Each structure stands twice: as C-alpha cells, then as structure tokens.
Amino acid sequence: MTLSPAQQDRLAYRRRQTLLSVLVAALSTLVLGVLLVVAVTGAPGWARVRESFLDASVARESLPDVLRGLWLNIRLLFFCAIGALALGLVVALLRTLRGPVFFPVRLLATGYTYTFRGLPLIIVLYVMTLGVPGLRLQGMPSTLVLGGIALVITYSGYLAEVFRAGIESVHPSQLAAARSLGLTYRQTMRHVVLPQAVRRVAPPLLNDTVALQKDVGLVSLAGPIDAVRAAQIHTAETFNYTPYIVAGVLFVLLAIPLIAITDWVTLRAARRQS
Template sequence: MSPTPPYRLSDVQQDRISFRRRKAVRSVLLAALSTAIVGTLLGVLVTGAPGWDRVRQSFFDPRIAREWLPEILEGLWLNVRMLVFCAIAALALGLLIAVLRTLRGPVFFPVRALATLYTYSFRGLPLIIVIYLMAFGVPGLRLQGTPSVTVLGGAAIVITYGAYLAEVFRAGIESVHPSQIAAARSLGLTYRQSMRFVVLPQAVRRVAPPLLNDTVALQKDVGLISLAGPIDAIRAAQIGVAQTANFTPYVVAGVLFVLLALPLIGITDWVTLRAARRQNAGT
C-alpha cells in the first residue's frame, strides 16, 4: 500500500486564505493607528490643561513617592493579611447562612428567620457604619478580653460581606434544577446528603465568577479599616499626605491596590470564561 499523498488545498481555498491574511494585517494596522491617535489626544488634553503643572507637582512627585513607598508597602502587608482572612471567613459565613436559609421544617423557623433578617439588614447597612459600631462600640463595653481594633474592623467586613455572599450562594443553590434533587432523593439520599453531594458542588461551581468578583470588591474595601485606626496602606498614605502636604502617597497607595487586585481579577476572568465555555458545550 502506498502512503496517501498529503491533502492539497484547492485554488479557491488558497485564495480565501490569502484574502483573510491580508484582511488580518489591515485590521492590526488600523487598530494601531487609532490607538495612537486616541492616546495622543488624551495626552495633549491632560498635559495641556492650564493646571497640569500644579497637579503634577502635588499628585505625581517621584521623590515623595520613593520616600513613602516603604511605609505604604508595610501598611499594604496588613491589607493583604486582612484580605486573606476576611475573604475566607466571609465565604464560610455566606455559605453557612445560605444553607441555613434553605432548611425546611417548623423546628428551623427561628434559624431561617434570623438568617433572612441578617442578609436583609447587613446588605442595607453601609460598611463604614458597621466598622465604626464594631471598632468603637464594642471596646466601649469594656468587656474582658475584647480583641484589638484590627480584629473588630475585620469582623465588620466579614459580617457585611457575608450577607452579600450568602445571597450569591443562595442564587446558586436555587439554580440547580429540581430534577437533580429528585434523582438524589430517589437513590435514598437524605435531604442533607443531597445538598452536600449533589446540590452544593454544582451551586458553588456555578456562582464561582460572582463570588470571586465580590472578593475583588472586598479586597479594596479592606482599606476601610484605616478608619478604625490601624496603619494599613491607606492610613500610611494619609500620614504621608499630612507630613508632606502632597497627595502623591495616595496615588502610590492606589497603584499598589490595583496591582494587588490584578491577579484576583485575572483569576475571575479566567474562571468566568471557563464557566461560559462549559455552558456553551451543552448539557
């Protein structure tokens, strides 16, 4: 048997391919040109503004930025630790509340009612007020063993975000088709087993993108604990601003927060894309 000769594309197809290649090259050139024009216009607009020199001095002073970067970075380490702790605790709290809200039966009425009341009130209450109440109100009770202001501020963030995340989890639980529960129950699994092995794994996969998105929001709101006093990145920048009478430390802190968020945002986009692809792959 002779080996099959390699497939030769027809002239029509070769013509199509070269046409598409020419079109692709043209698109890239066009995109580069329009980006250059928009960029130049923006640059001219900002740097040509009458107050640009003053703004550059008080917001973008490289000397002050270098001087305050170490202090702000040190503060950022507190934000990172808070972020990790608060994200894990808020996700756990949210999942717990969402599951409590699905419990049926008269015995669980008070649990259900409390969980519902919690999600309703803490989604409405501004985070700043919760932080003030926790960080200044709780120590005011003068109880033995009151934790530090940092821990109390973190608790305020966990309580507030737990309420949001509980609703996201609940949406995920409700999105699992009832036929899945019917299948699980028909096999003899109890309600709890059906939730644990069949409903929750599917629910969490489905709401992973919005959960991560809320975690991105949480990572910047962690900066609000500066209101309670601990020296985080924002507090350090504030001190810098007060001492130099220049806003550059704020810009430095802002850039650092964006850099901190980038990996998490990247992960969120990747998970969202993967979830969308899986949905399009069909059931």
C-alpha cells in the first residue's frame, strides 16, 4: 500500500523530531552528569570523603556480615508482609460490617487503625521487645518474633485503610447486583467486592510493602543484627563509613524488583481502566 505524499511527509517529520528529542536528551544528561562529577570530586574535602565512605577493602571486609544481616531483613520482610496484609484485610473487613451486633467490633477496628497509624513504630517496637518480655510469661517468643509482631501491628493499620479504600471504591450497584442474585453478604464480599477491591489497590499495597522493607531493620534496636546494624558494627571497628554505603546499595538492589513489580501492576491497572 502506498501512502499519500501528505502522510509520507508527516511520518518523515515525526522521525526527524524523534531523533532530535533523543539527541537533546542524551546531551542534557551528559552535561548534568559531568557537572555533578566535577562538583563532587572537585570539592575541597573530596579526598577525605572518598577515603572514609568509598574504601574498597573495607567494603570487601564488611560485605559478608552485612549480607548476613540482610538475610535477616529478607526473612523478616517476607513474614511481616504476609502477616500485615492478612491482618490489614481482616481489620478492614471488620470496619465494613454493618448492624448493631458488630458495633463493638467496628469500634475496635476503627480504634486500631487510628492508634497504630498515629503511634510511632519505634515506640511499638520498644513496648513489644522490651516491655512484653518483662511480663515473664511462659513460652515468650524471641525478641526477633516480638519485633516482627510490632511491625505487623503497625503496618496492618496502614494496610487496613488501603484495603478499606478499595472496598469502598466498588460501586454500590455491584453489591445490588450480587445481593439481587441471592448471594449473602459474605458471598458478595468474597466473590464480587474483594476481588475488584484488591485489584484496584494492589499498587498502594505494594508501595507500603516497599516501605516495610526499609522499616524491618528497626528490630535491630532491640538486639537482632540486621544489615544496617552489621554495617554500624563494622563502622565502629574501622572508623570508616563504607559499610553503610554497602548496606545502602544492597537495600536499593533488594527494592528494585519489588518497585518494578509495583510499577508493572500500576500500569496494568491503569490500562484495564481505560
């Protein structure tokens, strides 16, 4: 099929424009990069900073310990994410229950989300890991588990609100359609409302999981050695801050797949909407 001269002209023009944009983008990136490198390396204190933050031998030395700490972060993240998602969903569902019988349950669930979204995580952690063991109850779980519980409690407060937003975003006509078919409230939630709600709020849920990934390390305040704590120990031994950079890079690497999944899910959700 031959295109009309007008269309050929349009396509040629667009090709030229595209090429031009790519060139401009490449040039501006290069200029900015050079400026940054010059500004940092040209700074009067650069030699000292490079020594104390970017020492390759210190990095190599600290890597095994930081990695061991990171493994703790990963395990904690895995269990806390599952726990917080499950508890968050339960709390959100309790908040949506109607009827006077459920008034106390609703009140409790609402109080829960208000309290634990307002309370700093560090305080919850201290209470769980230092206060609760003080009760000297039988079968007290380890500090690590108690810290994990603190994380789950705090994050489920946030996640519950995300789930609730999703549940309330499902149009009432969907409920009417489901109920009119004779489905009970539970069946309607299970088969009609929740599948749509969870799909809609998947991006913010994953976003909170990325945030959780950074906060799991706070359990080290109570003793367990995570990546950041391992880096801190090395820093204290060598008087060199490079281990922190090592831990930072590892955290970013760990976050990349999760963030990529979040972006992909968001994009897919946006495409399904249109």
